[in-house]
Amino acid sequence: xxxxxxLNIKTMKxxxxxxxYIILSSILYASKLDSLFQQANTFYAKGDYQKAIKxxxxxxxxxxxxxxxxxxxxxxxxxxxxFGYAILNYEKGLLYxxxxxxxxxxxxxxxxxxxxxxxxxxxxxxxxxxxxxxxLVPSNTWxxxxxxxxxxxxxxxxxxxxxxxxxxxxxxxxxxxxxIFSIISFINAGKRKNFITAKKYAIIVVPSxxxxxxxxxxxxxxxxxxxxxxxxxxxxxxxxxxxxxxxxNEGYLPLNTIEIIx
Amino acid sequence: MxxxxxxxxxxxxxxxxxxxxxxxxxxxxxxxxxxxxxxxxQFTITYQLNNKVDNINIPSFDNFQLLGGPSVSSSSSIQIIxxxxxxxxxxxxxxxxxxxKPGKFTIPPATVAWKNKTYQCNTIEIEVVDEKSIQQTPSSxxxxxxxxxxxxxxxxxxxxxxxxxxxxxxxxxxWIKIYTKLSLSGYDQNFKExxxxxxxxxxVDIPPLTNLERENIEGEIFYTGLLRxxxxxxxxxxxxxxxxxxxxxxxxxxxxRGDIFDEFFGPMVSDEQMTLKSNxxxxxxxxxxxxxxxxxxxxxxxxxxxxxxxxxxxxxNDAISYKITISGNGNIKLIExxxxxxxxxxxxxxxxxxxxxxxxxxxxxxxxxxxxPRYPGKFDLPSIEVSFFDLDKKNYISYKTDSYTIxxxxxxxxxxxxxxxxxxxxxxxxxxxxxxxxxxxxxxxxKNDFLFSKSIFYITYLLLSLFLILYIIFRKQAIRKREDxxxxxxxxxxxxxxxxxxxxxxxxxxxxxxEFYEEISHALWGYxxxxxxxxxxxxxxxxxxxxxKQKNVDNEQIEKTLKLLDMCEFARFAPINTISxxxxxxxxxxxxxxIELEQQIKY
Numbered sequence: 001x002x003x004x005x006x007l008n009i010k011t012m013k014x015x016x017x018x019x020x021y022i023i024l025s026s027i028l029y030a031s032k033l034d035s036l037f038q039q040a041n042t043f044y045a046k047g048d049y050q051k052a053i054k055x056x057x058x059x060x061x062x063x064x065x066x067x068x069x070x071x072x073x074x075x076x077x078x079x080x081x082x083f084g085y086a087i088l089n090y091e092k093g094l095l096y097x098x099x100x101x102x103x104x105x106x107x108x109x110x111x112x113x114x115x116x117x118x119x120x121x122x123x124x125x126x127x128x129x130x131x132x133x134x135x136l137v138p139s140n141t142w143x144x145x146x147x148x149x150x151x152x153x154x155x156x157x158x159x160x161x162x163x164x165x166x167x168x169x170x171x172x173x174x175x176x177x178x179x180i181f182s183i184i185s186f187i188n189a190g191k192r193k194n195f196i197t198a199k200k201y202a203i204i205v206v207p208s209x210x211x212x213x214x215x216x217x218x219x220x221x222x223x224x225x226x227x228x229x230x231x232x233x234x235x236x237x238x239x240x241x242x243x244x245x246x247x248x249n250e251g252y253l254p255l256n257t258i259e260i261i262x
Numbered sequence: 263m264x265x266x267x268x269x270x271x272x273x274x275x276x277x278x279x280x281x282x283x284x285x286x287x288x289x290x291x292x293x294x295x296x297x298x299x300x301x302x303x304q305f306t307i308t309y310q311l312n313n314k315v316d317n318i319n320i321p322s323f324d325n326f327q328l329l330g331g332p333s334v335s336s337s338s339s340i341q342i343i344x345x346x347x348x349x350x351x352x353x354x355x356x357x358x359x360x361x362x363k364p365g366k367f368t369i370p371p372a373t374v375a376w377k378n379k380t381y382q383c384n385t386i387e388i389e390v391v392d393e394k395s396i397q398q399t400p401s402s403x404x405x406x407x408x409x410x411x412x413x414x415x416x417x418x419x420x421x422x423x424x425x426x427x428x429x430x431x432x433x434x435x436x437w438i439k440i441y442t443k444l445s446l447s448g449y450d451q452n453f454k455e456x457x458x459x460x461x462x463x464x465x466v467d468i469p470p471l472t473n474l475e476r477e478n479i480e481g482e483i484f485y486t487g488l489l490r491x492x493x494x495x496x497x498x499x500x501x502x503x504x505x506x507x508x509x510x511x512x513x514x515x516x517x518x519r520g521d522i523f524d525e526f527f528g529p530m531v532s533d534e535q536m537t538l539k540s541n542x543x544x545x546x547x548x549x550x551x552x553x554x555x556x557x558x559x560x561x562x563x564x565x566x567x568x569x570x571x572x573x574x575x576x577x578x579n580d581a582i583s584y585k586i587t588i589s590g591n592g593n594i595k596l597i598e599x600x601x602x603x604x605x606x607x608x609x610x611x612x613x614x615x616x617x618x619x620x621x622x623x624x625x626x627x628x629x630x631x632x633x634x635p636r637y638p639g640k641f642d643l644p645s646i647e648v649s650f651f652d653l654d655k656k657n658y659i660s661y662k663t664d665s666y667t668i669x670x671x672x673x674x675x676x677x678x679x680x681x682x683x684x685x686x687x688x689x690x691x692x693x694x695x696x697x698x699x700x701x702x703x704x705x706x707x708x709k710n711d712f713l714f715s716k717s718i719f720y721i722t723y724l725l726l727s728l729f730l731i732l733y734i735i736f737r738k739q740a741i742r743k744r745e746d747x748x749x750x751x752x753x754x755x756x757x758x759x760x761x762x763x764x765x766x767x768x769x770x771x772x773x774x775x776x777e778f779y780e781e782i783s784h785a786l787w788g789y790x791x792x793x794x795x796x797x798x799x800x801x802x803x804x805x806x807x808x809x810x811k812q813k814n815v816d817n818e819q820i821e822k823t824l825k826l827l828d829m830c831e832f833a834r835f836a837p838i839n840t841i842s843x844x845x846x847x848x849x850x851x852x853x854x855x856x857i858e859l860e861q862q863i864k865y
Binding site for chain 2: 030033034037038041044059060063064065066068069071072075076078079102105106109110139140142143144147150151154157158161162189190192193196197207208210220221223224226
């Protein structure tokens with residue numbers, strides 16, 4: 001009995017040490033990324049946008065992102081006159097913070113340099129409202145809200161079946177509401193996540209491209225799109241993407257002419 | 263005197279100058295006065311030269327009788343154009359001949375020697391018609407019917423075609439000729455030629471009719487003249503009748519009175535107006551065999567198609583000239599190009615079409631497209647395929663032009679390229695700059711790191727749900743256990759009560775009044791406690807009443823029960839003589855009450 005207890009303490013110590021190591025190293029790693037970010041900002045301030053882009057990209061390549069990182073990267077591309085990539089990065093940033101004012105402002109400026117002016121089909125207002133509701137908080141926040149409401153629901157139920165109290169109806173109402181809120185938040189967490197991971201939209205990054213009627217070189221040219229135009233991806237066929245523009249027109253584009261917003 | 267002197271000097275000068283510019287080549291040609299002559303008729307042959315020669319070696323005029331010659335003539339003309347003086351002199355050597363026998367004869371060329379060289383003139387063909395046959399023809403031709411209409415008349419017009427059968431699009435040459443034996447003094451120049459329905463007509467310019475030529479028509483000599491000539495391009499298939507047309511002519515008739523006046527004034531002459539009716543024609547137009555897609559209407563021979571491009575590398579907004587030329591013999595003018603699909607990022611304009619005639623039915627048609635690439639990059643000008651119907655092969659032949667790849671470079675000063683799509687409102691924004699980068703430390707997070715896609719998130723829900731379910735099950739079981747105890751109590755209540763009553767019955771026999779009442783009381787209270795699930799501690803008159811009321815027991819029954827209970831209670835503690843001794847009755851009463859309650863109390 002005695003020795004097994006000791007062993008437990010030893011393993012506990014080991015696990016604890018590993019935890020500390022992981023936390024420390026991640027903090028160190030994060031600070032290294034932060035310094036990369038600051039370095040990139042310095043290059044940007046000097047006007048060396050190429051180097052700034054390289055450094056910002058290196059952070060993203062390590063798997064770390066931030067809407068501000070995309071914002072700065074977009075700005076660097078804008079300054080180089082690569083409006084397609086600028087728009088791409090602003091859009092990427094807006095995936096995470098759909099209402100960031102700076103991102104929206106600079107995106108509008110970048111869009112002013114694009115050639116295609118496509119009439120947008122206005123979205124149904126209820127859908128728009130719902131979308132802005134979903135976009136209120138990030139996916140993880142929705143997930144935590146959902147979980148909290150679920151716990152509240154369970155607590156209410158346990159109270160209801162254990163005790164005979166005078167606030168029976170009130171407890172019951174709270175339980176019903178919290179399970180509804182929990183389900184809505186759960187759905188929103190999923191929607192918000194899908195919004196970022198769906199890879200549903202892309203930006204054209206070549207000066208001009210002919211949209212074909214079939215997914216090969218021999219298709220007829222249906223219409224022409226220019227750098228910076230946002231397209232919706234409907235389907236992938238080999239190296240070709242079936243795309244749709246906001247006025248409802250459809251066609252096929254080779255993969256290398258677009259960059260997906262993800 | 264001085265004036266004359268100058269004139270003479272200048273004349274000498276001009277003559278000597280002329281000698282210098284005398285042509286170095288000898289032009290030597292032969293002409294006859296008419297190519298069709300009657301037997302016995304006299305005609306002339308003239309050899310014309312542009313330099314004086316010593317001697318002409320004339321051929322032996324076999325089949326003809328040489329009447330005389332040569333009579334030499336010369337003519338010269340001086341032309342001064344822009345101060346340049348040119349003189350042309352021609353010398354003619356004319357021989358007089360007479361036709362002896364009918365037939366077609368060729369006069370061999372004559373030769374001359376000039377400056378150590380021998381020159382030859384052209385040969386001449388002459389047709390000699392027997393006068394006698396002319397006199398015979400009217401009677402024989404009358405039997406031939408159709409032709410008699412022609413030769414029977416002394417003057418007529420005819421519409422000729424080079425072929426009576428043609429494919430759609432195949433050119434047909436048509437000419438209108440007048441034939442006359444009478445002297446023609448005039449005709450309506452603006453006569454209405456026949457209508458050619460279903461044809462595209464193209465006029466051929468011909469020199470104005472000045473003198474008529476002799477022609478042998480079935481053994482008769484007619485003076486003929488070409489009035490009009492044109493080319494028809496059939497547009498639809500089928501047999502097409504060309505209706506005859508009418509033309510007004512004026513002929514001069516001589517009337518021999520056969521008297522003495524003739525010798526003084528010559529024969530009497532009168533102009534007479536006549537209206538001539540032409541022949542009708544039947545043209546058979548054959549349809550073309552099923553055509554390939556690239557066929558654009560070209561029918562003929564020796565077609566060729568070529569394309570040119572003025573440059574391969576171009577800057578944006580610079581024009582490229584892309585020219586396609588079709589040449590050949592046929593309905594070139596009517597040929598179209600198939601629709602060319604230019605890449606959509608290239609601005610193209612309608613082609614400039616140019617048609618140049620190189621012959622009556624041959625020509626060159628060119629299509630010049632102006633292309634303006636608006637965006638840098640590469641684009642292809644595709645090869646164009648055009649099919650023609652070849653009249654010799656009676657089939658379609660297709661030709662292809664070259665395809666070109668054109669590289670478009672961004673022109674350095676081309677800023678308009680970027681701003682083309684910007685409306686006025688947008689330009690205002692362009693003047694502004696983007697907002698500056700975010701410089702504070704940022705919170706970087708792992709990309710695509712979502713609670714929603716982690717199993718721990720779902721497991722939490724599952725565990726919480728499981729906990730709730732287990733709790734509910736536990737609660738239910740506990741409740742059921744309690745309910746089971748009640749059930750046993752209730753079902754046992756009757757039994758226990760009866761047992762007690764049985765014991766009470768025994769006590770009646772022993773006449774133990776006090777004990778009897780006690781037993782009855784116990785039995786009743788115990789029964790009520792078990793049946794109504796009232797704990798012993800709370801067992802009293804009010805509680806029993808309330809519970810029974812709640813269980814919907816009759817008021818009468820409740821009254822009865824309570825009365826009995828009261829009685830038992832009273833009997834237990836009262837002195838013996840005051841109490842009723844009717845023990846049997848009390849026993850029966852309590853039995854009845856229990857039976858009644860058993861029936862009325864229901865769960």
